[in-house]
Amino acid sequence: MTTFHSTRSTTDSLTSKQAIRQGIxxxxxxxxxxxxxxxxxxxxxxxxxxxxxxxxxxxxxxxxDFSEAELRECVEAAYGPQWGDGAITPLKPLGEDWVLELFHGPTSAFKDVALQILPRFMARTAPADGGADEKIMIVTATSGDTGKAALAGFADAPGTGITVFYPQGKVSQVQELQMTTQTGSNVTVCAVEGNFDDAQSAVKRIFGDRDLAARLAGDAHVRLSSANSINVGRLVPQVVYYFSAYVQLVERGAIALGDEVEFCVPTGNFGDILAGYYAKLLGLPVKHLIVASDRNNVLFEFLTTGTYNRQRPFFQTISPSMDILISSNLERMLYYMSDKDSRLISMLMNDLNQWGAYEIPDEMLARIRHVFGCGWADEDQVRESIRDCWERNRYVIDPHTACGYFVLRQMPRDPSVPRVLLSTASPYKFPRVVNESLGFEATGTDFACMDVLARETGTTAPAALRGLENAAVRFDDVVAIDGMAGVVERAAHAL
Incomplete structure (x- = not known):
């Protein structure tokens, strides 16, 4: 029987269903x-x-421990008519490279791939103690895209509630409206004074608060869980699109079975690229995984020096979903790259918590660098990349994808190894920045910018994004970091 345990100890022995329900x-x-x-x-x-x-x-x-019938039910419900492309994650040529479009789901971001199926997984888990009336409260911090994708997945899902926190003023207007207009009787959305890392760290503390857990279990029959990629049920659906991309390359005749492929992935929390590493461990012929960062290039520094240091300036950039200094999912990669040494991982994470930094052994860094490459783009390079991609390929990319595009352009090319750029969001989520980069008019609201972008490029804004202009805002609360637990507790009692 396959069992799951913590990266920091081997005392747990959970099924995948139990691990998904517990979250962290x-x-x-x-x-x-x-x-x-x-x-x-x-x-x-x-x-x-x-x-x-x-x-x-x-x-x-x-x-x-999910039966094939259960997985089939989950998959059919998650990847159906709510997707704008029948291929779900279609592969398109991009000059000499390829782009994997991950943004055809209901919220126009790659997180839909996982967050359309996670609630279906949750519905097939059982309460740990056999309490049939136990409900799940999903608590999530978002740097922009996870929040809406999680809300869309969990809204009115039976037996669940969802509370989403986002950093006030640090997401795009479209991203904020996607969250604050969310319908559903079981949803709560709240802005937080601080940045994403502040909110994410507070959510982790909420999960670790035994007194809160006891109160919620006793008074409200609620257990907390996560929809961030710290939840294994959020991570593993992302592995699928690496296999899909490879299969599409084979079907196009671009590669033969067994040929190696490189993937370039814009990432902040390391989940999207970790899924590629999982695909490699499952046998997919992945030669390299290239980490593309924005100006908050903590992952670039780590992959080049072996030192992870979050004691550094935080930059608010035009690629807000990657504005992260604590890349939670890196911990899983470190576990596997350390030959599953949970004691070492526990020590490293303790150092990060206590001192704000940790350093890995040289031989471990060499092993990591054999698989993972890296690069980063500053604000000007992101804008130039959006423009270059349009002028060269007549293809519009968002600022996150542009980080990856820039890094790919800097990397030496091996003509025998196809390269796939993961495109993580629709450019219509960031129409102002895209218009500015392309030299189009960028005044007025984000919706005016969408209309200009559509007119100038001959593309179409996703209806769900364009329709936000007239959607009613339901949530306008703002709390300090230390007020987040109270928001969760009130939301749990309202379930």
Whole structure:
């Protein structure tokens, strides 16, 4: 039986369903399984299959205590008519490279891939203590996209509630409206005074608050869980699109089965690229995974020096979903790269908590760098990349994808190895920045900017984004960091 335990200890022995329901380990670590990679996925069997069929196969290897019938039900519900493209994550040519479009879901961001299926996973888990009336309260901090994608997934889902916190003034107008206009009787949205890392750290403290957990379990029959990629059920659906991209390359004749591929991934919290590492461990022929950062380049520094240091200036950039200094999912990669040494991981995370930094052994860094490359783009380079991509390819990219585009352009190319850039959000989520970068009019509201972008490029704004202009704002609360637990407790009692 495949079991899950914390990255920081091996005392837990949970099924994947239990790990998904719990979200984060009691010691603050993230759930991993030592069986990862024992089951390999035969890529040849996936060629010619739909995204949904690929998902059932890949998820079956990662979540073995879900039956095939359960996975099929989850997949069919998650990847249906709410997607704007039947391929779910279509692959498009981009000059000599390829771009994997991950933004055709209901909220126009890559997080839909995981957050459309996570509530379905949750619905098939059972309360740990057998209390049939136990409800789940999802608590999530967002740097922009996770919040709306989680809200869209969990709104009115039976047996659940969701509370989302976002940093006040540090998401785009469209991102904020996506959250504050969310419908649903079980949703709460609140702005926080501080940045994403402040909010994320506070959420982790809320999960670790035993007194709060006891009160919620006793008074409201509520257990807290997470929809951030710290939840293994949020992470593993992202593995599927790496297999899908590879299969699409085979079907196009761009590669033969067994050929290696490189992926370039804009990432802040390391979850999106960690999914690529999981795909590699499952047998996908991945040569390199390239981490693309914005000006908050803590991951670039780590991958080049072996020192992770969050004691550094925080920059608010035009790629807000990547404005992160504490990359939570890095912990899972470190666990596997350290030969599953939970004592070492516990020490490193303790150092990060206590001193704001940690340093990994040289041989471990060498092992990591064999798989992971890195680069970063500043604000000017992001804008130049949006313009260059349009002028060169007549293809519009958002500021996050532009970080990856810039990094790819800087990297030496091996003509025998195809490169796939993951495009994480629709450019219509950031129409003002895109227009400014392309030299189009960028005055007025974000909605006016959307209309200009559509007119100038011949593309179409996703209806759900354009329709936000007239949506009613339901949530306008702002709290200090120390007020977040109170918001969660009130929301839990209202379930």
């Amino acid at each position: 380990a009691a010691d603050g670590g993230l759930f991993v399984t030592d069986a990862l990679g024992e089951t390999r996925v035969d890529v040849a069997q996936l060629v010619g299959k739909s995204y949904q069929d690929i998902a059932v196969t890949v998820l079956g290897a990662l979540l073995p």
